[in-house]
Amino acid sequence: MAMSNGHEIARYYAMRAREYERVYEKPERQNDLARLKEIVGPLLASHVVLEVACGTGFWTQVISEKATFVTALDVSDEVLDIARQKPITEGKVEFKKADAFRLSQITGQYTAAFAAFWWSHIPKESVTSFLQSLHHPLTSGSLVAFVDNRYIPGNSTPITDCDKFGNTYQTRRLSDGTEHRIIKNYPSKTELQLNLGAQAESFQFQELQYYWYATYRVKKEA
Numbered sequence: 001m002a003m004s005n006g007h008e009i010a011r012y013y014a015m016r017a018r019e020y021e022r023v024y025e026k027p028e029r030q031n032d033l034a035r036l037k038e039i040v041g042p043l044l045a046s047h048v049v050l051e052v053a054c055g056t057g058f059w060t061q062v063i064s065e066k067a068t069f070v071t072a073l074d075v076s077d078e079v080l081d082i083a084r085q086k087p088i089t090e091g092k093v094e095f096k097k098a099d100a101f102r103l104s105q106i107t108g109q110y111t112a113a114f115a116a117f118w119w120s121h122i123p124k125e126s127v128t129s130f131l132q133s134l135h136h137p138l139t140s141g142s143l144v145a146f147v148d149n150r151y152i153p154g155n156s157t158p159i160t161d162c163d164k165f166g167n168t169y170q171t172r173r174l175s176d177g178t179e180h181r182i183i184k185n186y187p188s189k190t191e192l193q194l195n196l197g198a199q200a201e202s203f204q205f206q207e208l209q210y211y212w213y214a215t216y217r218v219k220k221e222a
């Protein structure tokens, strides 16, 4: 079985690219997904958005309907190839290959950042460096929004183990039969707040049945 580290996460999603959006077809999650779309679209309306770990562009398409412009980044060519085929209005989105931990190389004037189902894959020991990277291209007062899964016993893929940092792991099987040990964390509101600390203002956290979302404003020293 393939082990989970930063490289393995990227490789796993590259291998999963063609079957990735099946995750959005689960019947019991349709109400929540419809609500999330209703929340995320208006939240980022009229913003110039930096989307991190955009995957196949499922949320990019949603955001692009109301945002001024979206720069959508992912580390995997395989998912970006699919994202680029989404029927999105010309001139609204630019897809680029970029590592979420190296955003200091990204230039542009963003008013918001967004990441869906990415926080859960960040090793706890790397959250500080991810936030440093994410906040680098943003100015003070920029809006940040994260969306991710809640752990629902009996519905979520079971957690198989935990490491010394408290990261939890799942065994995931792809349609080619390969198995992957994937990091998947389920942070609480308190953990997120502690992670963000003084870098966040106006922090808000909401739970739906299957998902959570959090928003805040970036606070940088003057």
Ligand SMILES: C[S@@+](CC[C@H](N)C(=O)[O-])C[C@H]1O[C@@H](n2cnc3c(N)ncnc32)[C@H](O)[C@@H]1O
Pocket (backbone or CB within 6 Å): 006, 009, 010, 013, 014, 052, 053, 054, 055, 056, 057, 058, 059, 073, 074, 075, 076, 079, 098, 099, 100, 101, 115, 116, 117, 118, 121
């Ligand atoms: C769970 S998927 C989420 C995709 C998309 N945001 C969505 O919600 O449909 C996680 C994504 O993170 C990407 N990824 C993994 N490591 C990354 C990294 N270091 N930098 C940027 N993206 C990364 C994967 O390629 C994958 O597309």
